[in-house]
Amino acid sequence: MTDIPQLTLARDPHENEFIQAVSDVMTSVRPVLEKTPEYRHHSIVERIVEPERVITFRVPWIDDMGQVRVNRGFRVEMNSAIGPYKGGLRFHPSVNQSILKFLAFEHVFKNALTTLPLGGGAGGTDFDPKGKSDGEVMRFCQSFMAELFRHIGANTDVPEGDIGVGSREIGYLFGMYRKLKNKFTGVLTGKGLGWGGSLIRPEAAGFGCVYFAAQMLATRNDALSGKTCLVSGSGNVAQATTRKLIEMGAKVVTLSDSSGHIYDEAGIDAEKLAFVSRLKNIRRGRLSEYADQYPHAVYAPAAPGQASNPLWRHRAQCVFPCATQNEIRKADAYHLINNNVKLVCEGASMPCTADARYIFIDKGILYAPSKAANAGGVAVSGLELTQNSIRLTWLGEEVDNRLKIIMKGLHDTCLAAADAYGSPGNYLVGANIAGFIKVADSMLDQGII
Template sequence: MTDIPPSTQSRDYQENEFIQAVGDVMTSVAPVMEKAPEYRRHGIVERLVEPERIITFRVPWMDDMGRVRVNRGFRIEMNSAIGPYKGGLRFHPSVNQSILKFLAFEHVFKNALTTLPLGGGAGGSDFEPKGKSDGEVMRFCQSFMAELFRHIGANTDVPEGDIGVGSREIGYLFGMYRKLRNQFTGVLTGKGLGWGGSLIRPEAAGFGCVYFAARMLATRSDGLSGKTCLISGSGNVAQATARKLIEMGAHVVTFSDSSGHIFDDQGIDAEKLEFVKHLKNVRRGRISEYIDQYAHAVFTPAAPEQPSNPLWQHRAQCVFPCATQNEINKQDAYHLINNNIKLVCEGASMPCTLEARDIFLDKGILYAPSKAANAGGVAVSGLEMTQNRIRLNWLGEEVDNRLKIIMKGIHDTCLAAAEAYDRPGNYFLGANIAGFVKVADAMLDQGVI
């Protein structure tokens, strides 16, 4: 078994999320290391787990009352062996170095799976956009970019949105970058359609997740039509996941946010989804307001002190966790198993704990890890970068078709890698091995740097 390097354990022991992400990959690639001793000889693992660069900076900004506030900004540039750093910016009070290192580490392998020439990175701030005025968000974003612009570029590091960073924030960030650099380049993805964005980009992570799930079910001569589906979250990924599931004939019954979750046993159709999108994207309201519009639905408040999340106690066949990391724990996993689920497809980054993941694998559930299942977002980000370089915009149908091809390729690559190491059908193992080998081989080719 390949262990977490001792240097990482001693220096980063307090970074729980990062240690979890590293342990996931290192456990999976043990058979690869046995077959390819050159990886060990050239210190591939030790180099992979150490970021190439960690940037930390203060972000001073002024609120609407004229008071100066100070937040902390980060950018983790993890690995650029196969291309410029690529990964999200997250604005949320929970942001710290451990979470961003785990996200950057995941992006290294996720981006490698897309077959696009992209490295891995992540960044953000402990700033909370929720409850702030547009002016406050703009001033914060401008201050954040006033430092970040020194470290990013179309051929160096290309951030995108993540939790708390939507079209509004990307707009403010890009505007400040353009002013500081006097350049109009593809330095950020997720831009507006009128100024360098790509069709399908906002929906890409959710659409890709559903395309991946459909491929998984097809290996068992099954499909999504008629399946009851649980979705956590109500942001961009959750909305797009729901839209594609509805289009494919599935029965979506839940959404959630930090206040709790709604359960609609009649099913969330296209009209109800439009209400959720307006509620969350325009009004920036809470998901509890869903029951004001649809009285038959039930809202259950969040209870973080409880050992399990009641959202995962509803009966369903397919589960799409699209909220945040470690949202499905051991007890949640047993609730889902007892309700005879068939598939878990991760729309968020690492939403299952180690214990939950092992339960799903042991029980033979179709389980898609986030680095494979939600790679659609970064895949279309890469396509947006391509469109920016050639100064063209592809039609939505063309982008969507390319996304389907990429997700099929990721699915098939994961299956092939798992088969090659005598673990047929294990997407978790296959995704980690395939991503690791691609990055490790590039690092070998480029020498010890």
């Protein structure tokens, strides 16, 4: 904790996720701070860990029974030194200010690494869309946007989807924004293809994660083809990660949701993945139905409170955690090490605890932090904004090629920064340092604001 500004600890002692994210970055950038007295003189660290703005608001809405319900909404606008705030909206009962500050803080450096002119932000609500009718979700989204619209804009703050916010929610949110502002702009990304969306955007985070993993393996003259992979989650990121791994010749044997995980030793092929897509994206069902459809697969219900997740006990060479934060803990990391894992590439935001991360790095496992490996989503969000600005739609192949180029450049930037500061091959240090320097230099250029 010595690397965390004492003021942050004093102000936010109970914000565990935020403190974890700050500690992760500050530990890595210590050599940069030692070599750059200007950063200390201008209190860059103290400023960079404090949000520029935190907005909290109530969200009243009416359920199908006519009952008025009230949820809490948030938007954390963390840093805009290199561009408008950019980051997801999360609809989930676990949402609180600490989680959103951590996500916004991560987005500051993730977005900087993409080379796109985007700052960092995050928002959401403790509303749970699961089990709600389309009408209830629509009414909630309209009420949520009735407050949020005052604080966002194409050149100010551009939200996107996150957990619980898919194409349905983005559609309702955008429709209300358009009505309130009487303008059609690229204020949200992840829009439908018929009204300003970009091809490859729903798949971008997952595709980008796999492209990054391929680059990592290439540094050891290895490839994804023939590798057995564990993937957690079953939302957009997990589905896209699985799809791209299949295309690159790997075998994915797991997926999960909040109720448990499935293990399919034969591998999840394109047909099985299409079933999962219909199940989760259209029917909004539970993953336990996979084992009903494919009886050879094993379904294991979730067991909250255990020291480790059974999903991470399966044998594999590559691991792609794509569900939620802190899903791989210390015990899970040792299970994976004992099963001879070669690579861990984070598809979700900070899915490994600090203990797990340092175990992987200490054991020489290829480990990619989410701010690097998960950057494909925001990269294509930036490309969606570009298409909106010029009123053009690029072909999927063009967007995918641009994504590949961005992820390769991002990979090389991380390695170069790690090498320059005495941590060769350490993607965690490299990502943190490269993102930090870009944002810190921009803040210096713009004065004390």
